Amino acid sequence: MNILRLLQAQFSQALSGLVANPAEYVTQIRRSQEPKFGDYQANFCMPLAKQLDRPSREVAQEVAAQLDLGEWCEPAEVAGPGFINVRFRDDWLAAQLLAALRDPTGRLAIAPADHPQTFVVDYSGPNVAKPMHVGHVRSTVIGDCLVRTLRFLGHRVIGDNHIGDWGTQFGMILYGYRQFRDEAAYRANPVHELARLYRLVRKLVDYHAGVEALPRQRGKLAAQAEEQAALANSSAAADPAAKKKLDKTLRQLERSAAEAREALAELEAKLAEVERSPELSLLAAEHATIQSEVLAETAKLHVGEPENLRLWKEFLPPCLEDIERIYRRLQITFDCTFGESFYHDRLERVVVDLKQAGLARESDGAVAVFLAGQPVPLLVQKQDGAFLYATTDLATIQYRVEKWQPDAILYVVDHRQSLHFAQLFETARRWGYGGPRLEHVSFGTVLGDDGRPFKTRSGDVVGLEGLLDEAVRRAAHIVGENDDRKPTPELSAAARQQVAEAVGIGALKYADLSQNRTSDYVFSYDKMLAMQGNTATYMQYAHARVRSIFAKGKVDIAALVNDPSAQIVLAEPAERALAMELLGFAEALDSLVADFRPNQLTTYLFELANRYSTFFENCPVLKAENAAQKTSRLLLCELTAQTIRLGLELLGIQAVERM
């Protein structure tokens, strides 16, 4: 049951005599924020009255008179400047709750989409052979939630993990493998050794790049200082407006100088790290041409040189398995994992096509797509002939359109890539792949304590796995503590571990799902693993308490649900509030899908668990006043448990029976 849609349909009918386009107005029906304004309110009479040039209360009265809400509602009321307030009858609400409970499909009476669409969701996308860290969790859990929810709503969904398995990191690994590998270590744990080699080569490449950049950076800083000094000494201060402008320019200069100093310091620190270590400086000296060598290895791989290709095929499986282990732990699955390598042999064709279509042309030796209104072009081929990120993305769009004919392709990617996607989408549309809706579902960057994009400290591997372990460890501590506090502990050691896994991982996922602002956030263990307040734990707890009531009362809840004589009666305010919240589930899913924001669902579930807690405090269930009241409350409990369980499932979070 979707109450909002029901009301929209009825209001549309009431409006049909007044306007030609009722649909535009009924979008302004909202759930009321104050109980005294009823359950829902229609806000459209004020703008409508303006359109009709009539008093808004009069229009509202007329609409209310036309409105047919049958026996569902109390008579609609007009309030304030022309709000129409609607309050549902308790017996009608009770009937809807029963319908949800007794829905044989287990969908809680939520109808699938009238017009199912095909969605491709591109998410997670880690780089193979580079350690995954907390920054990768965001795309993964948000994408997973979108896939689950869209699918539940009846859409066809293809979740695609577009992994980076063809990039320059393999040039580094190939070079490292040839030059520095520890054969025994490689045999024992290939991924571990490859990761070490990647980090080592990366360090050496960065060193040489840094040595080249250093004079440039110093020169830049000096030039800035000069400019600053010249401006400060100029005598433009006579005119106040000019002085203000000068001050502003000086501030900007100072700011960019500070940035340059910071960048320089960072560069120097990096170089110093290598120079401090005799071993590293020796390697750096011995491998003076490492930058070009690495590029050459990558290029050889890309043109299919047999030995590099063989090694790539050898490296890939263990690396994928390593990533897969994390996904298993997070309980994330994909419908397909077509990495960049999958599109390799289509890239050349893409560039040729774009050129033929007159979209791309040569520029400074590279091939670029110039778009009106864009300050920079989209590059699809480098001077040296290598293809780029954009080329692969275009080939991917082409493939997806041909294979699945999707209505929409969603990219769950960090917001820093918004320019890239804007250009990519525009190019794809002009290229003839503008059929599907292309959407960048962006999110903010996860920052470290230093306020910069999160990175594992150079050299160590405490990445994602360490975070997962810590989450479960903290959860295990709380689970144990809580169980020990019970009169008789009821969880075995194995059960505790299982619960700790669900609670710990759930907390972690929830931290990202409950906040989908585009702004960045600073990573913190405490925030990420919080288990009080608006957290997954709170909902898991509410669910466990419901289940505990059934266990304690030895209630066969399934039998009770199916007993036609069992009824729901909403008498207490806490019962009615809970009922209204339960019936809002479908609307929460709609709003999640409307703009792909999982926090719409977390907010809903938090409200629901909240209402349940109030109900739990105020309305005894097992000790209800009479049998009918007990039955009614048991049914309310059951629908709450089912709604929370389903809602958590759509978030990718597990509910538990006991905790």
Next chain:
RNA sequence: GUGCCCGUAGCCCAAUUGGAUAGAGCGUCGCCCUCCGAAGGCGAAGGUUACAGGUUCGAGCCCUGUCGGGCAUACCA
């Protein structure tokens, strides 16, 4: 320089896309386990929604300007 995003309680974030008295969590301070699970509940304190104008029945949200922050800005992905 240009473009995009942002500025809401001590901290971290909401606000159903222009609706009625801006709400949660964390933290702080009070209460509440003889009573279905205290990972909880009830209450208190905390706000000129960065600032100044404008648009209208109505603005945290839209427009203009100012200040502050973040990101991006052709051969990385």
